[in-house]
Structure formats: structure tokens, C-alpha cells
Amino acid sequence: MDPVTSRPGRVLIHVFLLAFAIYSVVPFLWTALQSIKKLRDASSRTPKFLFSPTLENYEDLWLRSTPENPEALAFFLLLALSLLVCLLIFAQHIPLRRNLVYGIALSGLVGLLWLIPQVLDMARFYDFFINTLIVTVGTIVVSISFGCLAGYALARYAGLLGVVVLIAALAFRALPRLAYVLPYYWIGSALNLIDSHILVIITLVAVNQPFTIWMLRSFFMEIPKDLEESAMVDGAGRLVAFARVIIPVMWPGIVATALFTLLLAYNEFLLVRILTQTNWTLPVAISRFTGGEDPRHLTLAAAAAVSSTIPIIIVILFFQKQLVKGLAAGAVKG
């Protein structure tokens, strides 16, 4: 549509967009503010904007006991983290093989996550954070591997069977969680798998598979057929052509799909709530703050909300393009 040119019209458009943006963001800003208040300031009848900020909510949430020299520890922790992040950002400019750089950065990150509870007396919230990471990474790896194979075949196969599989997947996407989580609970109890990461990952893969297939298929459809056909003419089999020629050009699509899988696994509540007893993930841990009338919950919940949102915001800052592209791809072709 052609643009509005009148000045008041353009101002009005920005006013509307700004209002909607503010409506979207205000709850996060407000909660971030609440999370650095003392409980007394946070539960004031008239909201306080002038207060002495405190980190005690975060301390209560993450630490079991306060270390002797918190400033030094916090400094080294932030230093190590920012070093790793810099390594990831500037990986392209380092004169080493890129996979090697990524490998070093990732093992550094895992090492750091392992080191933290050795040095600090971490509270249960840290375990929940680690559980969330394990479950999320596991789900992404399994879900994307199977999804790539299926998505590729569904993009290339012209038979009616392909359509039937796609529509069946679409119908599966509609299933309410409880319809199969309760049977999983039953099977999990019989096999003594309740509270294990495996059971949660398997269930999340099942939930995610229909979506992954559709999304990866729409990305595979963008890749011209000539590409793998010329490789196959050169004597490579279809599987080899797929692995050597298609997957490398598919990376942006795979990253976009992985991003949505990450959000699904990181955000899932109900399923983990039923299938675990103590090995919670972050959403289940935070759900404890959502009921009852314990006044402490006000600021603890705020700190927990900010803590669990920061990793997501960091990921999205890195991958916003892929996220929007993924939404658009699923949409325009779906």
C-alpha cells in the first residue's frame, strides 16, 4: 500500500505504534524495577520510583549462602562470561578454523557452568537452570535431526502420501498436551522414568515434531532442486547429496527452526510439571510463585522472571532476523 504522506498522519502512525510497543514492554520494565527493590518498597501502595536498589532478591533466589567476597567472585564470573561471548561474536575474525573456535567457546561455557557450583553455594534455582539447559539442548538435537530428514523428503516428494503425512502432522499439532502427557506419566511410572531428563526430552520431541517438519519443509522448498541433482549426477547417492550439498545451504533455515524448538522446550510448563517431581525446569520452579499469598513471592517472582528472561533475550538479540524470517516462512508458505 502506498505511504501516507501528510505530516499529522505520519505522526499519528508513530503514536499508535509507540503505544502498542509500550503496552508490550511495560510489564517487563515494571517487573525489572520491582526485582531490585526491597520487599517494603515493592509492596508500597503508591509505586515507588525513588528507592535504594538492592540485589538481595537475586541473592535469595540463586544463592544458599552469601560468599565472603561476593564482589571479587561476581567480577571474575562476569569477566569469564564476557570473554566467552566476545569469542563467539568475533569468531569469524580469529585466524583459526571456525568450528574449533566455537568448540572452545562452548566447552568454556560448559566448564564455567560446572565450576560455578564448586565455588559458590548455589541454591536449587541453579539446578533448575541447568535442567532447563539440558532439556532444551537435548530436544533441539533430536528434534532437528529427525525433522531435517522428514522435512527434506516432504519438500521433494510429489506423491499423495506426502500430503497425507503433512496433514496428519498438522492434526497432531492441535492435540492438547494433557491428552498424551498423562499416558506418558503412566508409562514413565511403569518404567521408573519419572523425574528423568530423557522422558521430558522424548515428550518434548513428540510435541515439537509436527511443527519442525512443517517449518523445515518450507525452508527446503526454497532450495532449488538442481543443486542436489547435479551432485547426484556426479555419482553421489541421495543421502550423500543431502548431507554434503543440501545441509550446508540449509543452515539459516535449521537455525530458525532450532530457535523455535528452543523457545518451545525452554518455555514448556505443563508437561514438565506432570513428568517431574524435583528435577524441575525454570517455568515449573517459577510457577511456585504464582499462587498463594506469601508476600515474599512478590519480589522473588520478579527476580526469577528477570533471571529466566535474560537468556531468552540474549538469544533473540543474536537471532532476531532468523526469528522473524521463521515466522514469515512458516506463514507465507503454510
Next chain:
Amino acid sequence: MSRKHFSFFVGPSIVIMLLLMVAPLLAAVWLGFQLITFRNVTSPEWVGLENYLFMLGDPGFWNALRFTLIYIVVTVPLQMIIGLGVALLLDQVSTFRGLYIAATLLPFIVTPIVGTLVFRQTFDRYGIYPFILEQVFGLDINFFTTDNITWLVIFHAIWYVTPFAIITLFAGLQTVPQEPLEAAKVDGAGWLMRLRHVVLPHLRSLFLFIALISVMDAYRVFDSIFVLTKQNPIYSHIETLMYYNYLVAVEFQRLGRANAMSVLTVLGIFIILIPFLIISYREQVEER
């Protein structure tokens, strides 16, 4: 691609879906015939149709069904209208566009439990919205009375689900062909006429897609209701099917009944979805 290759590539995924989705569903039907609680999980007791009949006679179930349908009928169209409006506005601007999109996306990507909690806190007794309403408009509103909470559920739905419609429709607007638009303009069609006769028909399949996805998601809405009700039974009128199903399973500890209810809800969503699925099937067959 030959059929042999196709089954080789798709096989693992089909096995996953059969094993991990169809089998549990069949298990749910079977478990619905059992008397089963958290105590006798591994040794259920056959009770025939009792659970299914109980759920069909349970006022809580019908109450949840009613509110879920209201929720779908109100939030899905609202989401599409607001989504189209904001997408059209976004299409108009180029400065700050990235910033607006980022801000709008935030509620959509954040963990629903956390997002709803954060949203609830701004409307809460100590929150900033009631304070602003009182200071600026002199209104003293408690959003957590049993009447007002329904509005809060709707405000939350707009906040949480509209970004999806906004982004997909915005992406769709970028692909509107320019020629018919120009032709319509030459013929003297106004803005509204061009929107109605050129842009909206182009976005038809997108609207269908958004409707499909958001009906599915609205039908099984759980996390936000779990947080907004504070699991307090005084808000029982805003219990959705999934939330009531959760109560039957976890709070009442009646796993047999909960399974029976989830089988009934699955039937419900398929009845709603059949037209959508048929349309999607036809589209896919045409496209291939």
C-alpha cells in the same frame, strides 16, 4: 524423489509420531476406562464407561468448555483485526520499524508462565496500571474481582498472541503484488477499496493459517489461566478445558477421569478443526 527414498527419509519421523503421539493417545482412551489415581498408577482397575459418563455429567467440564469457546470466539478475531491494523501501520514506517517489531515480539517469545506473571504484576494491587488509572483518570479499579478478571484474560490474550498475527501479516504485506494496486488506483479506487479488493484477497491464505494456529492454541490455553487465576477457585468461571483437566488430574488426583476428559477434548478440537484440515489438504494437493 522416489517412493523408496521418501519412506527412508520420512520413516523415522513417522515412527516418532506413531510411537510418541498415536500410541499415547490410544493409551489415553484405554486409561479413561480405568479407576486410577497417583497411588495405583501401575495397577489400574477397570471401571468401563464410568469415567466418560462422569465427565459428561460434570458441570465443571461444561463450564470449562463454555469459557474455552468464548475465549476462542473473542480472542481469535480480535487478534486478527489488531494484528492487521498494526501490520498495516508497520508497513507505513521505516524509521524505528526494527525497534517496534522487537518490542512487540517480546511478550510472544517469553516463557508464558513468566510473561503472564509479569503481566499480572503490573495490574496487581501493587502494580503500575491501577496506580496510573487512579492518578490520571481518577478510576479506582480492582482488576482481580471475579467480573474484571475476564477483561484481564482478554487484555492478556491481546498482549501475548497478537505479535504472531502482526509479524506474519506484516511479512505477507511485503509480498502484495504492486500492479493490481496501481491499476486500482488508476481506476480511482480509494484506500479502503484497495485494501478490500486487492490486499485482503492476497492475504486470504495467511488469515486462514493464522486462524488455524490460533484456534489450536486458544483451545488448549493453560499457562496464562494457571497464573491469572492464582489457582484460586473463586475464579472458576474463567477455567479453560486444559486448566480444568489439569485440576482433575493433579488437584483431584483422578487420573482415569482426567484421561477420559482429555479424550473428550481431543474429539472436540477435531470437530472444530475438520473444515480447516480439509481446506489445508485441498491447498496442499493443488500446490504439489
